[in-house]
Structure formats: C-alpha cells, structure tokens
Amino acid sequence: MKDTFHLNTKLLGLLGHPIKQTYSPFIHNIAAQMKDLDYIYLPFDVPAANLRNALRGMIALNIKGFNVTIPHKENIIQYLNNVSEEASIIGSINTVVNELGKLNGYNTDVDGVLATLTPYKKEINGNDVSVVGAGGGARAVIYSLIRHFKPKKIFIINRTEQRAEALKNYFDAKMKFTAIKTRELFPPDLVKIFNDSKLIINATSVGMFPDSDDVITKLGDSFVKDQLVFDLVYNPPETRLLQLAASKGAIVLDGLKMLVHQAAKSFELWTGEKIPVDELQKSLLMVIKN
Ligand code: NAP
Numbered sequence: 001m002k003d004t005f006h007l008n009t010k011l012l013g014l015l016g017h018p019i020k021q022t023y024s025p026f027i028h029n030i031a032a033q034m035k036d037l038d039y040i041y042l043p044f045d046v047p048a049a050n051l052r053n054a055l056r057g058m059i060a061l062n063i064k065g066f067n068v069t070i071p072h073k074e075n076i077i078q079y080l081n082n083v084s085e086e087a088s089i090i091g092s093i094n095t096v097v098n099e100l101g102k103l104n105g106y107n108t109d110v111d112g113v114l115a116t117l118t119p120y121k122k123e124i125n126g127n128d129v130s131v132v133g134a135g136g137g138a139r140a141v142i143y144s145l146i147r148h149f150k151p152k153k154i155f156i157i158n159r160t161e162q163r164a165e166a167l168k169n170y171f172d173a174k175m176k177f178t179a180i181k182t183r184e185l186f187p188p189d190l191v192k193i194f195n196d197s198k199l200i201i202n203a204t205s206v207g208m209f210p211d212s213d214d215v216i217t218k219l220g221d222s223f224v225k226d227q228l229v230f231d232l233v234y235n236p237p238e239t240r241l242l243q244l245a246a247s248k249g250a251i252v253l254d255g256l257k258m259l260v261h262q263a264a265k266s267f268e269l270w271t272g273e274k275i276p277v278d279e280l281q282k283s284l285l286m287v288i289k290n
Pocket of ligand 1: 203256259
C-alpha cells in the first residue's frame with residue numbers, strides 16, 4: 001500500500017460477515033508496501049444474502065481480487081467461472097481472482113498447511129494423525145494430508161460427530177482415502193488416540209481470542225514427548241493447547257506460519273509477486289503482541 005492513491009491504484013479486498021477478527025488488511029497492505037505496488041486492500045462486511053450482488057459489484061468496479069471468509073467460503077462456488085482442482089476437492093474457496101470479469105476461485109490454505117507440515121514429512125508418513133474439527137480449515141488440512149503425505153490413519157474428531165462422519169464419507173468418495181475414523185470431541189475417551197497420533201491438529205476455533213483460556217482438552221496426559229501438535233488458531237500464537245503440549249515435550253507448531261503463507265499465495269495469485277514471508281510474519285507478530 002502506498003501513502004497516496006492514484007488513478008491507477010488497484011483494489012483488493014475481503015468479503016465476509018462478520019469481519020472483526022481479521023489480520024488480512026494489515027498483511028496485504030504491508031505486502032504491497034514491501035513490493036512497492038500500487039494496491040490497496042479493504043475489508044467488506046457482506047452478509048450471506050448480499051453475496052451475489054457484492055460479486056457483481058466487484059466485477060463492475062474491476063476489483064482485481066479478493067479473499068472470502070465465513071459465511072461465503074462454500075456458497076460462493078456456484079457464482080464462480082472457474083474453481084481450481086484443489087479448491088473443488090476441498091469444497092471451499094478463500095481466494096478469488098477477477099480475470100477480466102471472470103471470477104476464478106482458489107483455496108490457498110493448503111499452501112499454509114504445507115509450509116507448516118512439510119518439514120516433518122518423515123515423521124508424519126506411516127503414522128496416525130488426529131484432526132480436531134470438521135469445518136473449512138479441517139477440510140484443507142485433511143486434503144493436504146491425503147494428497148501430500150502418507151498418513152496411516154486419520155482420526156477426525158469433532159464436537160458434532162455427524163459432521164466428522166460427513167467429512168469421512170466425502171474424502172472417501174472424492175479422494176478414495178478409506179483410512180479415516182471419526183470420534184466425538186470428548187476428551188477422556190481420546191487420550192489413547194491422541195497418545196498414538198504422531199501429529200495432532202486443532203482445526204477448531206477453540207482457544208481463539210477473546211476465549212484464549214479455552215482448549216480442546218485439558219488433559220495433559222493426552223500429549224507425549226516428540227509428538228507434533230499444530231494449532232490453526234493464530235491469535236494468540238501461543239495457545240493454551242500449545243502450552244500444554246509443549247509442557248509434555250511435544251513439538252508445537254502455531255497458526256501464524258499458515259496464515260502468512262496462505263496470504264502470500266493469495267497475493268501472488270492477484271499480483272504475480274512473491275512476498276518475503278519471514279519478514280511479513282515478523283511485522284504481523286509485532287502487531288499481534290501490541
Ligand atoms: P468453521 O468452518 O466455522 O469450523 C469451526 C469448527 O470448530 C467446527 O468443527 C466446530 O465444531 C468447531 N467448534 C467451534 N466452537 C467449538 C467449541 N466451543 N467446542 C468444540 N468445537 C468447536 O471454521 P474454520 O474456517 O474451519 O476455522 C477454524 C479455526 O481455524 C478458526 O480459528 C480459524 O481462524 C482457523 N484458521 C486458521 C487459518 C490459518 O491460516 N492459520 C486458516 C483457516 C482457519 P461443530 O462442527 O461441532 O460446530
């Protein structure tokens with residue numbers, strides 16, 4: 001983002017409702033500044049009923065691209081001209097590129113998951129993984145695990161077990177991956193499953209600011225030494241879950257790296273420019289801590 005705006009300043013944005021907890025405007029405006037690009041990124045609070053009109057507006061105003069978040073991630077697919085293969089399997093969009101009035105949809109959360117987990121590929125392959133959650137984030141995580149790793153078994157654990165069951169059936173049908181088991185999120189029953197998982201991923205919003213004291217399990221004996229525990233929650237970066245897991249000797253991975261990498265991929269799709277992600281992450285951390 002430049003200090004002044006000109007005739008040629010291009011617009012990017014975010015469609016969601018509500019959009020109070022987002023860091024996206026900060027990330028993308030800093031990215032534009034880092035690359036000295038004449039772009040500005042604005043949040044647009046668009047309720048579900050206004051999505052179609054908002055998309056017409058984005059085209060009419062020649063907005064170059066935008067992110068989408070809750071509640072539009074799945075519903076938007078019907079209005080897009082093209083959807084990437086990845087986003088179509090995941091069934092959820094977080095990035096749209098406006099290519100001369102044609103809207104192309106992508107899911108860049110996979111880039112964030114891979115940036116976080118690829119360094120641990122050897123540890124993950126051949127072992128059990130527990131994914132807690134069954135929403136959009138969990139879909140991107142499960143897709144990434146099946147497509148890019150070789151987990152022995154994936155446990156999908158969710159407060160509402162029917163949603164976990166629906167995801168199991170979905171990935172069985174879409175990706176022919178049959179080694180999925182489901183469980184209700186009921187911590188006393190999960191200790192053994194968690195203990196036997198080389199990787200545990202929290203893909204729920206539990207622990208997110210302002211409810212930072214919440215945690216998917218308070219049972220410390222769920223975690224073991226050298227296990228990997230990845231929390232998609234990025235605010236606060238060091239969640240109660242990660243604190244608890246670290247106290248048992250687990251290797252903990254926060255949601256910030258995923259956040260910055262998914263944003264960097266979106267920015268690249270819109271502008272063709274790669275962002276220095278480490279520098280961006282440092283700037284973001286300073287904002288979160290203040
Ligand atoms: P979503 O589609 O709304 O799904 C929410 C999930 O959280 C569902 O599985 C829901 O269970 C569960 N949940 C919500 N409140 C709960 C509670 N009190 N107890 C137990 N489970 C609860 O949301 P999403 O898009 O997947 O996002 C999930 C989290 O991931 C959010 O915190 C989001 O910020 C984060 N995320 C981070 C990144 C990143 O870049 N780091 C990217 C994507 C998402 P039910 O099915 O029972 O309702």
